[in-house]
Amino acid sequence: AQSVTQLGSHVSVSEGALVLLRCNYSSSVPPYLFWYVQYPNQGLQLLLKYTTGATLVKGINGFEAEFKKSETSFHLTKPSAHMSDAAEYFCAVSVNNNNDMRFGAGTRLTVKP
Amino acid sequence: KAGVTQTPRYLIKTRGQQVTLSCSPISGHRSVSWYQQTPGQGLQFLFEYFSETQRNKGNFPGRFSGRQFSNSRSEMNVSTLELGDSALYLCASSLGTSGANEEQFFGPGTRLTVL
Numbered sequence: 001a002q003s004v005t006q007l008g009s010h011v012s013v014s015e016g017a018l019v020l021l022r023c024n025y026s027s028s029v030p031p032y033l034f035w036y037v038q039y040p041n042q043g044l045q046l047l048l049k050y051t052t053g054a055t056l057v058k059g060i061n062g063f064e065a066e067f068k069k070s071e072t073s074f075h076l077t078k079p080s081a082h083m084s085d086a087a088e089y090f091c092a093v094s095v096n097n098n099n100d101m102r103f104g105a106g107t108r109l110t111v112k113p
Numbered sequence: 114k115a116g117v118t119q120t121p122r123y124l125i126k127t128r129g130q131q132v133t134l135s136c137s138p139i140s141g142h143r144s145v146s147w148y149q150q151t152p153g154q155g156l157q158f159l160f161e162y163f164s165e166t167q168r169n170k171g172n173f174p175g176r177f178s179g180r181q182f183s184n185s186r187s188e189m190n191v192s193t194l195e196l197g198d199s200a201l202y203l204c205a206s207s208l209g210t211s212g213a214n215e216e217q218f219f220g221p222g223t224r225l226t227v228l
Contacts (some may be wrong), residue, residue: 032214043117043203043219057120089155092215099216100169103156107226 001034002027004074006104014112019078020065021107025090028071033074034092034101035065044090050074061085086111115140117206117220118214125226131192134223136204138185145187146217147179150201161201162187163209178212191225199227 007022025031032051048059055067065076074091091095091104118137126132138145146169147159158171162181179189185206191198201224205217 004147034216037220043221044205045219046216049214062226093154100158100161100171102158103148105155 001102002031004028004033004091004093004104006091006107008057009105010106010108012110012112013081013087014078015083019076019081019085019109021076021089021091023065023074023076023104024072025091025093025094027035030091034063034094035059035063035066036090036092036103038088038090038106040087046108047076047089055087061093081109081111083111083113085109099110117204117218119202119204119223121223122221123127123224123226124172126194128194128196129193131136131190132194132225134189134191134204134225136188136189136206138165138189138206142206142208142218143185144207144215145181146205146207147187147189148203149173150203150222151199156203159189171196173228174193194227196204196227198225200225215222 006026034049035047038044047063048057050057050067058064063078088108089108090106092101096103120135144163146161150156161169165181179188181182186221201222204220207215207217
C-alpha cells in the first residue's frame, strides 16, 4: 500500500529564507505525488503534482519539488519565504487509477518577520 | 467557474444522533471524494463516488455512508455519532476520468462537533 511520511510537524523560517518541507513516500508501483496547502479555515489547494516525465516540478506561488526515486523523496522548496506562505502543507500520494489519495500528517510552516 | 461548496459549514450534534453533510462539486466534475481531518489522525480518505456509484472506499465503519445524485452532488451520512467523529469533513471533486493523477479540488469543509 502507498503512504507518505512528512518529516517535521512544524517548520519555522525567517522571511526571505529558504523553505524546505520534507516528504518521503512508500509505494510498490510508480506513484503520483502531490503537495497541497491549507490555510486556516479553508480547504486544500494544490501547489504542484508529479505524474511522469520531468522530475523537477514547478508549482504555484514559487514552490517547486523534485521527485527522487532513489531516495523515495518529494521534498517541497521555495527559495525565499514570504509571510503569506504561513500555512499547513500536505504531501499526498495516489497510484493506479485510484482516487484514494493518502496524505501525510502535514507540516505547519511559520514565517517570522 | 464556481468552486466546490459544502453545507453546512458548521454543525453541532450530540452523541447518538445522525448527521448529513452535503457537497456540490465543480460543474462538469463527476467524481466526489470525502475525507475526514482530525488533529490526531490527520486526513483520511472515506470514500469516492463516480456517476452515482461508490468507486473506492477507505477504512471506516459502516456508520459512515454516502451517496451521489445524478447531478453529481453528494451527501455523506454519519449515524449513531460518537465523540470521535468530531472533525473537519472535506469534500473534493475531480473529473473522475483521468485516474490517479487528477487534481482534486477541495471545498472549505464542514466542521462537525459532537457533544
